[in-house]
Amino acid sequence: IRITDATLQKNGSQDISGLANDISIYDMYIAPGNGETTQEIPLIIPAILLTLLDLPAFPGDGITDVKLGTAAVALGPNWRGAVIYRSDDGGESGGNTFNTIESIGTQASEAIALSALAAGTTYTWDNANTLQVQMYNGELSSVTELAVLNGANSAYLGGEIIQFQNATLISEGIYEISKLLRGRLGTEDKVSTHVINETFTMLDSTMIRLPMAYNFIGLLKYYKAVALNAVLADTDEQSFTYTARCLMPYSPVLISATRNVGLDATIIWTRRTRIGGELRDGVNVPLSEASEAYEVDIYDGVNVVRTLYSVIQEVVYTAAEQTADFGSPQSSIDVQVYQMSELVGRGIPGIATV
Numbered sequence: 001i002r003i004t005d006a007t008l009q010k011n012g013s014q015d016i017s018g019l020a021n022d023i024s025i026y027d028m029y030i031a032p033g034n035g036e037t038t039q040e041i042p043l044i045i046p047a048i049l050l051t052l053l054d055l056p057a058f059p060g061d062g063i064t065d066v067k068l069g070t071a072a073v074a075l076g077p078n079w080r081g082a083v084i085y086r087s088d089d090g091g092e093s094g095g096n097t098f099n100t101i102e103s104i105g106t107q108a109s110e111a112i113a114l115s116a117l118a119a120g121t122t123y124t125w126d127n128a129n130t131l132q133v134q135m136y137n138g139e140l141s142s143v144t145e146l147a148v149l150n151g152a153n154s155a156y157l158g159g160e161i162i163q164f165q166n167a168t169l170i171s172e173g174i175y176e177i178s179k180l181l182r183g184r185l186g187t188e189d190k191v192s193t194h195v196i197n198e199t200f201t202m203l204d205s206t207m208i209r210l211p212m213a214y215n216f217i218g219l220l221k222y223y224k225a226v227a228l229n230a231v232l233a234d235t236d237e238q239s240f241t242y243t244a245r246c247l248m249p250y251s252p253v254l255i256s257a258t259r260n261v262g263l264d265a266t267i268i269w270t271r272r273t274r275i276g277g278e279l280r281d282g283v284n285v286p287l288s289e290a291s292e293a294y295e296v297d298i299y300d301g302v303n304v305v306r307t308l309y310s311v312i313q314e315v316v317y318t319a320a321e322q323t324a325d326f327g328s329p330q331s332s333i334d335v336q337v338y339q340m341s342e343l344v345g346r347g348i349p350g351i352a353t354v
Contacts (some may be wrong), residue, residue, distance in 0.1 A: 002018055002019050003016060003017070003018045004017050004018055004019055005017040006199060019340075021273065023149050026073045026289065029241055034272040037191075043078055043229070044076065044077070044078055045078065045227050045228075045229055045230045046074040046077065046078055046079065046227060046338045047075045047076065047227070048072050048073070048074060048075070048082045048225040048226070048227050048235075048270055049072065049073050049110070049136065049199075050070070050071075050072050050082075050084065050223060050224075050225035050226075050238065051069075051070070051071040051072075051073075051108070051110065051199050051201055052068060052069070052070060052223065052240045052242075053068070053069030053070070053071065053156055053158065053201065053207070054068070054069070054159075054236075054242055054243055054244070055067070055068075055069045055161075055185075055203075055209070055245060055246060056185040056186050056187060056245050056246055056248070056274065057185070057246040057247075057274045057275055058185070058209075058210050058246075059151075059275075061246065061275060061315075062275075063237075063274075063275050063289070064247075064343070065211075065246065065247060066211065066212045066214060066217070066244055066247065067209040067210060067211055067212060067246060068209065068210045068212045068242055069156070069201075069203075069207055069208070069209050069210075069211075070084060070102065070104070070207070070208050070210055071108035071110055071201050071206065071208070072084070072107065072108060072225050073107045073108050073110045073136045073137045074107060074136075074137070074227070075136070076178030079107055079137075079227075079319045080227065080229065081103065081104060081105045081122060081227070081228045082103075082104045082225050082226060082227050082228065083102070083103050083104070083225070083226050083228070084100070084101050084104065084223060084224070084226075085098035085099060085100055085101065085104045085223065085224045085226060085227050085232065086098065086099060086101045086221055086222065086223050087099075087221065087222040087223075087237070088221060089223075090222070091222030091237050091239070092222070092237055098222075098224055098232060098237075101187060101210060102208060102210055102313070104208065104225075106206050107137045108137065108138070108140070108202070108204065108206045108207055109135075109137060109138030109139075109140075109201075109202035109206050110135070110136045110137060110138065110199065110200065110201050110202065111133035111134055111135040111138075111175075111199075112133065112134050112136065112197055112199060112200065113131060113132070113133050113157065113158075113194070113196060113197060113198040113199075113200050114132040114133060114134055114174070114196070115131060115132050115150055115196060116158075116194045116195050116196045116198075117129060117131045117157060117158075117162075117194040118157075118194070119191050119192035120180065120191065121182065122182045122183035122188045122191060125179055125180070125181065126179075126180040126181070126182050127179060127180075129178075129180060130176050130177065130178040130180075131134045131157075131164075131176070131177050131178075131200075131350075132170070132174060132175070132176050132177075132179075133174070133175055133177065133200045134173055134174045135173045135175070135235055136176075138202065138206070140153075140167035140169075140175045140177065140202075141167055142165060142167050142168075143165060144165070144220070145165055148163050148164070148165050148181060149167070151163075153165065153167070153202075154184065154202070154203040154204075155200055155201060155202050155203060156200075156201045156203055157194065157198055157199075157200050157201075158190060158194045158195070158198040158199075159187060159189075159190035160182065160183060160184075160187045160190035160191055160193075160194070161183075161184040161185050161187045161196065161203070162180055162181065162183040162184065163180065163184060164177040164178065164179060164180050164181075165178070165179040165180075166178045167322050168177050175184055175348055183287075185274075186248075186251070186272070186274060186348060188251035188348075189251065189348050189349075198240070212244070213243060214343070216242055216292075217242060217243065217244045217247075217343075217344060218243060219241065219242070220239055220240075220241045220244070221239070221241070222237045222238070222239055222240075222277045223237065223238055223240055224237050224238070225238075225339070227276045241267075243256075243344070244343070244344050246272075246274070246350055247341055247343050247344045248274070248341060248344055248346075248347040249271075249272075249273075249274060249289060249338075249339035249340070249341055249347030249348070250271075250272040250273065250348060251272070251337075251339075251347065251348040251349055251350040251351075252269040252270060252271050252272065252294070252313075252337045252338075252339055252349065252350035253269065253270050253272060253350055254268075254269060254270040255267070255268070255269045255335065255337055255350050255352035255354060256268055256269075256352070256354055257317075257333065257354035260263060262319055263319040263322070263329035263339070264316055264317070264318045264319050264320070265316070265317045265318075265319075265329075265330075265333060265354070266314055266315075266316050266317075267296060267308075267314060267315050267316075267317060267333075267335060267337075267354055268313060268314040269294075269313055269314070269337050269350060270313060271287075271292075271313055271339055272285065273285040273286055273287065273288045274288055275288040276288065280285040289339070289340070289342065290342045291311075291342065292311055292312070292339075293309070293310070293311050293339070293340040294309070294310045294311070294313070294315070294334055294337060294338060294339055294340060295307055295308070295309055295337075295338045295340060295346065296308040296309075296310070296317075296336070296337050296338075296348075297314050297335065297338075298317065298325060298333060298335060299333075299334040299335065299336070300325065300326065300334075300336070305325040305326075306321060306325050317333065332353050332354065333353065333354050334352075334353050334354075335351075335352055335354055336349040336350065337349065337350040337352075338350075
């Protein structure tokens with residue numbers, strides 16, 4: 001065979017083309033020997049699962065820190081690392097320019113949820129619900145109650161940050177976790193939104209938080225996680241819009257109302273803080289925003305009929321305004337209260353009927 005073409009493939013093998021020839025046309029020929037082959041089996045390069053996390057602010061973050069959580073895991077053997085690329089010009093259907101933003105040497109501790117975590121209390125330990133997960137990589141372990149209260153066994157699941165004390169190995173790679181803390185770091189709004197097959201990501205040292213520019217907030221970008229020795233063009237892109245959850249004020253709580261003899265309703269609430277919210281005697285929690293401001297939406301069914309504004313933790317919804325919106329003063333009012341951020345606008349709503 002006379003070789004006419006040889007092409008190196010991405011997994012280390014070669015595609016070789018050739019033509020059959022009459023050996024007699026060559027005037028030099030050495031018979032092949034009986035030596036042993038040194039051919040190695042080509043290394044199979046695994047696909048990479050890239051998880052992008054729009055995380056709330058972590059304890060110890062600055063009030064203006066903006067970070068994107070990233071976690072990568074191999075969907076197969078032979079992990080050798082991965083490189084994360086981002087396209088700022090429309091991905092493959094746009095300019096198709098992908099630039100390196102991070103190299104990852106360690107796989108994340110990540111799993112897939114085999115069940116949908118049911119809603120549960122966010123005020124104390126959730127002992128009613130459990131969750132089964134199957135690990136892509138890593139192991140889970142039980143810890144003490146005090147360790148959980150100090151931040152151990154934190155995980156991201158479908159937008160909610162949870163913690164767990166108990167991790168029971170059911171079969172190879174499958175765990176049941178129980179004794180949960182729910183809605184951590186202000187993620188109570190995601191407690192009742194879970195579905196099966198959600199990605200479960202441990203918030204440990206294998207999850208990398210990358211600084212983000214403010215001008216990326218709210219913009220659709222395209223990302224690729226490329227295994228070492230793989231080809232960028234052969235890797236599927238994934239789209240992601242970063243909303244900077246870390247800058248969104250927590251939902252106000254303890255929302256209530258009082259009414260005077262004229263049926264004006266004074267709606268009151270208590271703000272929280274996304275940074276530095278530890279309890280200290282005689283000291284209120286810091287504001288963690290450039291200034292204090294709120295918006296209060298008044299609902300008629302699913303429709304917003306009025307938005308009220310305040311720079312303190314109360315607002316008056318007058319009887320005249322109620323009559324204009326509903327035809328008469330109301331004995332109960334559906335409201336959503338937002339604390340405002342100068343960087344991202346509305347935070348997470350506090351929802352109540354007052």
